[in-house]
Amino acid sequence: xxxxxxxxxxxxxxxxxxxxxxxxxxxxxxxxxxxxxxxxxxxxxxxxxxxxxxxxxxxxxxxxxxxxxxxxxxxxxxxxxxxxxxxxxxxxxxxxxxxxxxxxxxxxxxxxxxxxxxxxxxxxxxxxxxxxxxxxxxxxxxxxxxxxxxxxxxxxxxxxxxxxxxxxxxxxxxxxxxxxxxxxxxxxxxxxxxxxxxxxxxxxxxxxxxxxxxxxxxxxxxxxxxxxxxxxxxxxxxxxxxxxxxxxxxxxxxxxxxxxxxxxxxxxxxxxxxxxxxxxxxxxxxxxxxxxxxxxxxxxxxxxxxxxxxxxxxxxxxxxxxxxxxxxxxxxxxxxxxxxxxxxxxxxxxxxxxxxxxxxxxxxxxxxxxxxxxxxxxxxxxxxxxxxxxxxxxxxxxxxxxxxxxxxxxxxxxxxxxxxxxxxxxxxxxxxxxxxxxxxxxxxxxxxxxxxxxxxxxxxxxxxx
Amino acid sequence: xxxxxxxxxxxxxxxxxxxxxxxxxxxxxxxxxxxxxxxxxxxxxxxxxxxxxxxxxxxxxxxxxxxxxxxxxxxxxxxxxxxxxxxxxxxxxxxxxxxxxxxxxxxxxxxxxxxxxxxxxxxxxxxxxxxxxxxxxxxxxxxxxxxxxxxxxxxxxxxxxxxxxxxxxxxxxxxxxxxxxxxxxxxxxxxxxxxxxxxxxxxxxxxxxxxxxxxxxxxxxxxxxxxxxxxxxxxxxxxxxxxxxxxxxxxxxxxxxxxxxxxxxxxxxxxxxxxxxxxxxxxxxxxxxxxxxxxxxxxxxxxxxxxxxxxxxxxxxxxxxxxxxxxxxxxxxxxxxxxxxxxxxxxxxxxxxxxxxxxxxxxxxxxxxxxxxxxxxxxxxxxxxxxxxxxxxxxxxxxxxxxxxxxxxxxxxxxxxxxxxxxxxxxxxxxxxxxxxxxxxxxxxxxxxxxxxxxx
Ligand code: SF4
Ligand code: SF4
Numbered sequence: 001x002x003x004x005x006x007x008x009x010x011x012x013x014x015x016x017x018x019x020x021x022x023x024x025x026x027x028x029x030x031x032x033x034x035x036x037x038x039x040x041x042x043x044x045x046x047x048x049x050x051x052x053x054x055x056x057x058x059x060x061x062x063x064x065x066x067x068x069x070x071x072x073x074x075x076x077x078x079x080x081x082x083x084x085x086x087x088x089x090x091x092x093x094x095x096x097x098x099x100x101x102x103x104x105x106x107x108x109x110x111x112x113x114x115x116x117x118x119x120x121x122x123x124x125x126x127x128x129x130x131x132x133x134x135x136x137x138x139x140x141x142x143x144x145x146x147x148x149x150x151x152x153x154x155x156x157x158x159x160x161x162x163x164x165x166x167x168x169x170x171x172x173x174x175x176x177x178x179x180x181x182x183x184x185x186x187x188x189x190x191x192x193x194x195x196x197x198x199x200x201x202x203x204x205x206x207x208x209x210x211x212x213x214x215x216x217x218x219x220x221x222x223x224x225x226x227x228x229x230x231x232x233x234x235x236x237x238x239x240x241x242x243x244x245x246x247x248x249x250x251x252x253x254x255x256x257x258x259x260x261x262x263x264x265x266x267x268x269x270x271x272x273x274x275x276x277x278x279x280x281x282x283x284x285x286x287x288x289x290x291x292x293x294x295x296x297x298x299x300x301x302x303x304x305x306x307x308x309x310x311x312x313x314x315x316x317x318x319x320x321x322x323x324x325x326x327x328x329x330x331x332x333x334x335x336x337x338x339x340x341x342x343x344x345x346x347x348x349x350x351x352x353x354x355x356x357x358x359x360x361x362x363x364x365x366x367x368x369x370x371x372x373x374x375x376x377x378x379x380x381x382x383x384x385x386x387x388x389x390x391x392x393x394x395x396x397x398x399x400x401x402x403x404x405x406x407x408x409x410x411x412x413x414x415x416x417x418x419x420x421x422x423x424x425x426x427x428x429x430x431x432x433x434x435x436x437x438x439x440x441x442x443x444x445x446x447x448x449x450x451x452x453x454x455x456x457x458x459x460x461x462x463x464x465x
Numbered sequence: 466x467x468x469x470x471x472x473x474x475x476x477x478x479x480x481x482x483x484x485x486x487x488x489x490x491x492x493x494x495x496x497x498x499x500x501x502x503x504x505x506x507x508x509x510x511x512x513x514x515x516x517x518x519x520x521x522x523x524x525x526x527x528x529x530x531x532x533x534x535x536x537x538x539x540x541x542x543x544x545x546x547x548x549x550x551x552x553x554x555x556x557x558x559x560x561x562x563x564x565x566x567x568x569x570x571x572x573x574x575x576x577x578x579x580x581x582x583x584x585x586x587x588x589x590x591x592x593x594x595x596x597x598x599x600x601x602x603x604x605x606x607x608x609x610x611x612x613x614x615x616x617x618x619x620x621x622x623x624x625x626x627x628x629x630x631x632x633x634x635x636x637x638x639x640x641x642x643x644x645x646x647x648x649x650x651x652x653x654x655x656x657x658x659x660x661x662x663x664x665x666x667x668x669x670x671x672x673x674x675x676x677x678x679x680x681x682x683x684x685x686x687x688x689x690x691x692x693x694x695x696x697x698x699x700x701x702x703x704x705x706x707x708x709x710x711x712x713x714x715x716x717x718x719x720x721x722x723x724x725x726x727x728x729x730x731x732x733x734x735x736x737x738x739x740x741x742x743x744x745x746x747x748x749x750x751x752x753x754x755x756x757x758x759x760x761x762x763x764x765x766x767x768x769x770x771x772x773x774x775x776x777x778x779x780x781x782x783x784x785x786x787x788x789x790x791x792x793x794x795x796x797x798x799x800x801x802x803x804x805x806x807x808x809x810x811x812x813x814x815x816x817x818x819x820x821x822x823x824x825x826x827x828x829x830x831x832x833x834x835x836x837x838x839x840x841x842x843x844x845x846x847x848x849x850x851x852x853x854x855x856x857x858x859x860x861x862x863x864x865x866x867x868x869x870x871x872x873x874x875x876x877x878x879x880x881x882x883x884x885x886x887x888x889x890x891x892x893x894x895x896x897x898x899x900x901x902x903x904x905x906x907x908x909x910x911x912x913x914x915x916x917x918x919x920x921x
Contacts, residue, residue, distance in 0.1 A: 039506055063512075066483065068511070
């Protein structure tokens with residue numbers, strides 16, 4: 001089993017209880033290991049993509065744009081320009097002579113064609129090498145067209161996804177401070193780090209509105225350029241998701257004094273606590289807000305608990321594994337599984353910090369495997385070792401689980417089922433329940449035993465090799 | 466042919482993928498192979514995700530995971546480290562290394578680095594059964610995923626095949642078809658008594674059974690030994706009308722080893738399949754086996770039964786060049802008018818290939834375009850008022866906009882189940898596509914009819 005682990009990676013795996021907590025992380029992925037990680041460009045694209053009335057132009061060869069064409073479920077209540085995939089599709093000539101002219105022409109053409117409110121230009125690996133001056137081109141085009149045209153320095157090789165988050169935050173930040181804030185109440189928030197996958201941000205917005213808060217900008221989900229321009233006028237930044245928009249919150253705090261707080265919308269405890277935290281923040285301005293929030297939480301819980309308990313009866317004692325992009329989400333998932341009676345035996349992320357993993361180690365049970373930047377060999381070995389009933393991850397993890405006859409729940413950027421909020425917790429439990437209790441597992445070799453299957457095939461005259 | 470009349474500016478919703486993706490798919494079809502991308506991490510991750518969404522199978526692609534300093538000082542050290550790790554952990558029988566835009570641009574000499582690696586690590590290589598290492602240059606700024614696919618197949622043959630004793634085996638280079646297609650082709654060859662080496666063979670590696678152990682390298686694929694012996698093959702068959710021999714494995718075998726080459730269109734539809742079967746008759750010296758003759762007969766019978774449902778309907782066909790040529794040929798022979806044939810890559814032989822398959826019919830020629838993206842396809846097609854689209858999932862938004870059916874074929878299919886089990890080739894493939902087309906049109910008719918006809 002342990003042969004699945006590269007020697008170089010041993011420090012990135014911790015088994016709780018076996019030794020005192022110690023974890024190496026924030027390392028570059030190991031060459032030759034099939035990391036589940038993406039690149040800087042991916043990080044930027046993820047964060048900026050849901051700004052629906054902006055043009056997102058990928059400056060590079062075709063693949064980088066083709067693979068990110070509308071792959072996520074970030075929905076818009078209006079314009080949907082973000083769902084198109086624009087690329088300068090660099091050719092050999094451009095690589096030799098530089099792609100600046102092509103970029104400029106592409107921008108002018110696309111801006112005229114689609115009339116966006118702003119344009120983001122992403123640089124990819126190759127652009128970093130050939131040295132196109134994105135900034136200069138963007139400046140020229142911005143002047144000519146009158147809309148903000150923002151370079152996103154997201155060359156893929158310049159770090160991992162997190163560097164991409166940072167580049168995206170810088171680009172968004174440069175939009176701020178240019179809109180009119182006179183109509184904004186002090187009782188107001190910006191929502192950061194929610195991507196409106198499967199319409200989740202609409203659930204969260206509704207909670208805030210029921211609490212009596214004005215939502216100024218959904219910066220990263222169902223986003224609009226005009227909202228972002230005036231987002232600095234909001235009373236509080238509510239930041240979800242480990243790393244993606246924390247940088248932006250810091251920048252806004254420094255420049256405009258906007259306070260921020262970290263939240264999570266997954267699970268019952270974290271969802272409720274997030275709302276209470278926001279309510280407590282505004283308590284001085286609005287003494288009744290906490291009562292309204294409590295009423296909201298109670299109402300939601302009353303509605304969801306009976307269904308959750310039904311699932312819990314079937315799921316009690318089953319085992320879950322978690323491997324997600326950010327560690328913050330993993331915390332919430334550990335708690336969410338506890339509510340439905342399941343034991344988490346493996347938890348890992350692509351980009352957690354040492355602090356994140358320490359916290360994970362604190363909230364998990366003895367024997368739980370904690371892992372940073374894992375790969376299919378390790379993950380499959382862990383799933384087998386722990387005889388897991390369900391694996392929570394993204395599309396790249398799905399076939400690992402399914403091949404081994406393990407249930408699966410997609411909790412990544414491509415999910416099409418809302419998993420946030422109280423209603424999301426019920427959806428999550430329903431999905432986990434549906435997968436774990438499916439009759440199909442009794443037929444998979446892991447459970448049925450290969451020998452028995454082959455014997456049956458023999459009996460029926462099938463060819464058993 | 467008007468190749469994209471307007472001066473080229475930008476691409477909106479590309480109708481192609483990048484070159485190394487094709488190479489990874491091709492390498493996946495070799496026994497014991499681990500595809501390896503020499504570049505930064507993102508490319509490999511994106512391609513894995515993309516391929517997984519279609520095949521719903523594990524697809525491990527190793528990467529050199531280059532960072533900033535490698536981009537400046539060269540990726541050699543990471544490439545070597547990566548090869549070593551893939552050897553020791555995956556116990557690969559073959560490592561298929563494709564370059565990416567990044568490593569092409571910084572000018573890494575991959576064959577040179579591999580040669581160095583072999584010198585430096587000869588002990589380790591021996592210890593691990595001396596895996597083969599095949600390299601291929603796949604900068605995406607010159608070509609699409611299909612160029613990458615064929616380049617990897619050719620590189621594998623070039624770097625592995627040897628002049629050996631002549632034998633009765635036949636090499637078949639089917640191009641990028643589905644696992645179901647490959648399984649069917651094997652059956653056909655078997656029935657003709659032909660022992661064939663199909664390269665690549667993704668029938669098991671990208672469509673495997675449920676397991677209780679995660680296979681580091683999925684079983685199946687073309688055995689390396691067989692690729693080595695292709696130099697002595699009796700004949701080679703290669704699918705793809707748009708391919709010129711100087712870019713293909715078949716061309717190479719003919720040129721370097723005098724293996725007689727049969728270049729055919731991808732056998733989609735009746736006539737292209739007929740060509741394929743008659744080549745098999747010729748090579749084997751046997752008449753078409755009864756079961757395939759019957760399948761052919763039933764196919765024609767169904768063409769007759771269904772012809773009124775499809776007569777005169779107008780289709781837009783898009784995707785990989787050779788797939789489009791095959792589909793166009795098929796649609797024309799059942800009485801559907803291809804009105805637009807589009808592909809994202811620029812092959813140079815697309816138009817003449819379409820003309821060739823339409824030659825015997827007295828029909829108006831479709832608009833034929835290469836280097837297209839979906840924005841341009843939409844612009845062209847809108848005026849042509851298609852009744853159906855035939856192609857991969859990527860045309861869904863157009864089908865939805867125009868409220869016409871989309872017959873899903875090719876790659877990628879990520880909004881339907883079982884895309885990789887779609888059968889395209891041979892009489893059986895034609896039958897299955899024909900049934901889908903007819904049923905889609907019947908369904909549309911039912912939906913739009915004010916009367917709920919049950920006999921239709
Ligand atoms: S950089 Fe090149 S190889 Fe990598 S994804 Fe982009 S187009 Fe493909
Ligand atoms: S080329 Fe660079 S930016 Fe594009 S996908 Fe690959 S790593 Fe990411």
